[in-house]
Amino acid sequence: MTICVNLKAIVKNYSLCEKLFREDYKDNNYTKGILDFFSSIEINSDIIHDLKRLKKEGNKIDLYVPNYLVYGNEKIMEKVKRLLEFDEFSFDIIKKYNSLDELKNDNIDCFVSDFNIGGQGIILPYQVIKLDSCDYEKFELVKKVYNAKYDINLRKINELEYNTQKARTGIPSIDKPWRKFYSEKEKSVVMPRKTMYEYLKCGAEKMSNKTALVYYGRKFTYEELMEKIDKYASSFISYGIKEGDVVSICMPNAPEAIFMVYALNKIGAIANMIHPLKSPNEIKEYVNKVDSKMLLVLDTTLQNIEGITNELCTNKIVSVSVGNSMPLYMKLIFEKSKKLNLTKEYISLKDFENNGKKVKNSLQVDYKENAGAAIMHTGGTSGKSKAVLLTNDNLNSMVHAQRVTAKNFAEGDVMLTIMPVFHGFGLCSSVHMPLSYGVSVVLWPKFESKKLKSMYEKNNVNHMFGIPKLFECLIKENVDLTNAGYLVSGGEKIEQKREQKINNGFLENGSKFNLKKGYGLTEATAGTTLSDDYSNRLGSIGIPLVCNDFKVVKPGTEEELGYYEKGEFCISGPTVMKCYYNDEEETKKTLRKHSDGKIWLHTGDMGYMDESGLLYYTDRLTRMYTSGGFNVYPPHIEEVILKLDEIESCAVVPMKHPSKNIKVPKVYIIMKKGYEFNEDLLNKIKNICSLNLDLYHQPFSIESIDSFPITNLGENIGKVDYKKLEENANETVKVKKLVK
Template sequence: MKEEITNYPSKEKPWLKYYDYDTEKLEIPKMSIYQMASLYNKDRLDNIALDIRTGKNNFKKGVTITYREYLKRMREFAKSLSLLGVKENEIISLVLPNIIESRVSIYGSNILGATPYAITPLLAPEKFNTIIEENNIQNIFMFSMFYEKYKNVLNIRKYKNVIFLDGMETMPTFLKTYLRFKNNIKVPTGDNFISYEEFIREGKKLKKEITPYYDEEHTAIIVGTSGTTGVPKGVCLTDKNLNAAATSHISTGLFEENDVFLDVLLQSIAYGVSAMHYTTCGGLKSVLIPELVSDKLAYLLKTINPDHFLGGPIHCLNIVKSEEFKNGELKPIKNYVSGGATLKKELEKKLNKVDENFKENGTRSDLFVRQGLGSTENTGGGLYQMPGSYKFGSVGIPLPLNTIGVFTPGTDIELPFNTMGELCITGPCVMKEYLNNEKETNKVLKKHSDGKVWLHMGDIGYIDKDGCFFHKHRLSDIFMRRGFNVHPGKITELLNTIPEIKAVGVIVVEHPIEEMVPIACISLYNEFDNDKVKEKIENICRNNLDDMAIPYEYVYMEELPLNAGGKVNIPLLKSMYEEKNSLKLKK
């Protein structure tokens, strides 16, 4: 049967030519995430599952556990949680770094049917308190290092239990005893404060295994968003969502049993959870780095020599600056993915050694980085520059089980190829809902005339004839200045073309005369931090931007603040600016 030519991406699906199998016939396992992890690893129980390393020994030797031990710890966690009286669908909170116990707690909660709310340790105490109160959370798992930050919240109300971890739980008994004594590490004291080891010890007394809970629409985890639209929300991801994401990634053939995955992602980031699940189900060896190591990444890539790594622009930037990259010591790995924000053109050129007209012909193994695009609401993933599909500046094609289209913003009117519009995505990875927030849910999940529920991503760009999406800016950023629409994304896009600029964030603030005005916050490479370069930047803006889009002010900073996902933290940047310039803005 001849394919119908419609000129609409979601109908023609040109990206399917990059897959050598029928992606639409993939079956999603109808089971819990724990059951999928257990089933997929039944024949490789003695393979290494996790290897945790820290900077204390230069990341050269870690503590490892097998899949047999990994699954056993999940079951022990479930037993211990049941003794705390936690029930099906009850929310517990996790405030943990990227450690073994963070993963164990997610899968262990899943066995019982409880729902972990993974909270980034970067969250302000007031927002943490709001989440705890609004959801009546009674059991909190917290890394002891974060206690000082949240102690006022933990001490103002009564909880059933606060379970503390220090990251040494996996170490041999003699070693962790010695290190705790040497470093004077103690569990904080307070009513119902207990150590993780005490918590697990009680569960081990239960001899009977807990029958795994399963409901396809059960919320397996709640992940907080960074509040791009100004309203922080909890994204409810189901077992089906996570199993679909794992099936999608594993089916690509990029991930093979015993591949080494260098993991620096928190489970409080959707892609961190997604990566946790597909690496676990894929039988990979995950090397966990619990510290923030964006400036040490080149060293880690050289030392660990992984097959896979997921990061963001900040990681790419630090690689280019590293001596290892400059000296040619870093070679392309099988699968280096950059997501979270689009790479600057100059950065992509340096890493991949290509020009702006480059298009992959066949599969190139010498490309250093491939970009991707996703959202928390789509289980972290969505698009990726699959081998064979790479085009300079694109963020890729849809991963299997995902269908994309570009629509007139806020509507179900699909736009043709190469037409700017809002990116929307549909498929089994799309979230269930925002936690207790129907109003915000309905803003992004819309049933189209084709009968499918589409996630409106808020990303503006276009899809070319090969199915590659080119991201331009965010829809939610549009504001009015003197009655004219202004797109901060276009300002950012222009500034990112200037090679002297290391990072940029455009914030929007109120103005007594002009309504709202854009402020360009800029970090320059050290060698370019001079008046001549700053004059050049302002001239480029004057010559290339409409009058209303020209920044009202240029603010130069040594470094711009980043959020947990490695993106420029726009809300924090804005609050920093307003605090410093409140009097000036009122004039």
């Protein structure tokens, strides 16, 4: 296939370059003008990444240069071609065109352009080429294909409402510029008024024989899934669990955890999700805080917490094995290798299931607005742990709204679920969402990077949500990404350089898509923004889901800031939590009624919005600290230090000054392989910081370590635990060298 690309579509600062050219041209210095033009251009790396992929697939990529820049001079065009060789990419031919009719005569299949050239654009089979030059107020994508050699799946461009005017007020929450990415139909979508159980059941009835869950090779159809859920609902009723009760589930990604969540939802009870690797006292706190009526717990976890079971608010404790739903041969091996030494009698899963047979019919509770569905625990890495109460409306709205943005999920696709069910990113984005879409969920209770390739390819996975480290593992393990669909990163900030490296790896491994990004927090049901083909700009976290409103405010106030002004993210909409369970004081601090009459969630996350409505996350407000009356932002220091090629990762936390009553920046770094931490590097770090940061952001102490402490979600999938770093937890990391 031959694709012709207009120069204006790939140059971000085209107007500036054109101005330089015309100034030289006025002085009759045409050649200098050409050199000034092409030596000053800033290329749109997103588009070049797409073109590199196309070229790798055997397509021919030609460049269209406006007539006035070449005047048919072949020598100049050859010079232009050399000037445009960058990032291991070069155009096959550089030509001039006066009209699109010439393209048909020249056997051009597709044309990539800015809006000025006949309003023409290209929609590729898998992705829209991003025409987001900052020099234009508008652009249109109009389908135009010449002599296509294979079918191209075109989306109706008139469904995209591209706003042709700049923001009218300069106030993002009023202008809502992100809504131009949604069609009128999408903007008017109504959020479901159902329980989680009802929402799942609606889809399951149409897909009864299709695979819903996969667990170590064992498959559960949607019909079997619903049967298990109904059976567990009867079991809960048989033990006296009723509408409004809270039941704790302390389990990893096993089918029983999924059955239990939906079973509790069916009868109107609330699932209190707990990390099974929490300490005994933390589990006791999480169970008792919500007055849990029953605890369903992993048997190996139960063995660890036996000493505190008498201190729990419930004596109904069900022991569950992670091997229960494994294929028989695996189950036998697993159970034989497990060494349990329980000193008390607890309810076995078998007895729990059998007891449910006494109940003839587990009646389904009707939907009630704002009724609780799940409790998630958050805040452990940055402060006091809080119990977030999420409703049916929260969970279903997030799923329903993501369906509008993530349009390419299809029934029969496969999602690899690594993020744990006790995490909002796991339960909602990686379980409830795909199951509701008809996407098979492959549950993996214990992630191991060396087994990722086998797990991914054996199950023909299409989609995966996770933190950046997971996608780096995909590349490192050389996983075949030919069938990849939505690979979505969230949970922690990803630097642009790191994102581009992942995108390059995706390309090499056969993916037709770049890494997608999302942003969310437990208090807003994990997912509040998402980037898709039209809104996946490098460094951004996408656009707000269609159901949510966003604003950026001055920290500590309700004062809204304008475009590109950094402040605290605030979210309003149906995905915002009901409250912190039994914590009215914290709820009032976080959920605030603004002058517009809406309830806004103050996230504690910092960032800004551009005029297109795309959001950019910068750092956590809670990571900011004051020193001598000045605000210090550790992520600013990290961003500067990570510009050095020798450094793989960087984390900055405050530490007490040894002799003054102030806090100063402590820098932890992880070196890239092949580099040493020495005086030369130390001087490099000091120099780059002194050039780019003020006095209060200068590192006081720099330490090289092998790894950062992480939150315990499993191998490679936890986030950096800044609290432990701040406590100087040297016992958890191997210190190479300390330089002050």
